[in-house]
Amino acid sequence: MKTAAPVPERTRGGRLARFAIIIAILLVVLGLIVGYLLQPQRASALLLDRVGSALGLRITASGQASYRLRGTPQLVLHDVVVQRPGDASALLRAERVFVAVPWSTIRARGADLTVQRIELDAPILDVPALQRWLATQPPSETRIPTLTNGLRIRRGRIDNGDWAIDGIGVDLPSLAPGKPLHTRLQGRYLYPPTTLPFDLDVALTQPANNAGMAVIGKATLEGDGWKLPAQVYLVGPLHLGDNGISISPAKFGLSARYISANSNLPFVLGAAGPLRFDKAVWALDPAAMILHGGDVIPDTKAKGALALGPRLVLRLQGDIAAWPDVWPALPPPLSVSTSPMPFSLDYVGHVDFSEAASLTLRRDATTFDARFKLPAILDWIDSGMSGSPLPPLTGHLQTPRIEIAGATLESVEVEFKDDPALPRTATPAPAKP
Helix, strand or coil: CCCCCCCCHHHHHHHHHHHHHHHHHHHHHHHHHHHHHCCHHHHHHHHHHHHHHHHCCEEEECCCEEEECCCCCEEEEEEEEEECCCCCCCCEEEEEEEEECCHHHHHHCCCCCEECEEEEECCEEEHHHHHHHHCCCCCCCCCCCEECCCEEEEEEEEECCCCEEEEEEEEECCECCCCCEEEEEEEEEEECCEEEEEEEEEEECCCCCCEEEEEEEEEEEEECCEEEEEEEEEEEEEEEECCEEEEEEEEEEEEEEEEECCCEEEEEEEEEEEEEEECCEEEEEEEEEEEEECCCCCCEEEEEEEEECCCEEEEEEEEECCCCCCCCCCCCCHHHCCCCEEEEEEEEECCCCCCCEEEEEEECCEEEEEEECHHHHHHHHHCCCCCCCCCCEEEEEEEEEEEECCEEEEEEEEEEECCCCCCCEEEECCCCC
């Protein structure tokens, strides 16, 4: 039996030397790689490239970048741009993005969506660009992340071409699937010439479709020369879908005040029905409404439809409980009647009611059809009706009997004509036999 010849010491030493050299080279290469990755700009670029590739997006951060690995890993990026390749518009831009993610989430590689905190400074979301990207994505399961230390957004903006929301502020303390959610939302809805600043507290029973929602806070509808500050309340199940946002059934209430150069009119409004938001239009249809006003605005119950967007749309039918005392006094026998006054109101125009509205009003056997502009009526009332005893409207009154200055007229028809160039007149039509 032969035995292996011993390896010469010089040969063994040469092998160890070569092995040591290889290890040294590997350590140098590894050091160079680690040194490269530990440069925040390069590490963030690699991370954003991989995330963007997975989403079919190009994500860049041209500003300063930094991160921390000790404790909870944190990444801070500046001047972030998220864009679909080939699209002319970025779907998201942000001055600053801060993300803190636990090591357990990183090791889970997507199985765990727990994030400690997210902060966005001056993000701008382009809705058409977002929709174009979403159209390229396959259907997937919606997964709600967990934010243990919440979300904060400052100076945000949403752009959708003809409308926008700017000055967006969001303070969300925490988020978790199946858990109640509470957040504060601030911003200003812009649809020129109308704006709607708001400051709202929003609560959801859970972050999921058809969860119960409650909203309470302040909002002010503003136009050219007028504003409508209000305390608002909204409750109902929230649904987010391809056709916009819906809350059905929704219960809506506001305590508001219409303020213009010559008017300061308080009122309280309650409404119920399916509320939808789509293509920059809020619509409540069919709607049931109750209105309680002050001296000028009558107490009213109505049903119909409301829509607020590029135009205000009102199509209402209901009853006016009583003739307001500050309105021009009705002649007998209308003045002694206590019957409610059925009415129908149709308006399509600017939000400030500066365009003509159509009104049909009835009490007992008397009917009145009119077209009017609400600001002109309010100015006439505020002036104490000193300029003219007749309101600035065009209309037709028909009544079987009326008493004026001690005289009784029967089968009366009166035409009202409002012409800015002429004194307002009420012309009796020929009496019927």
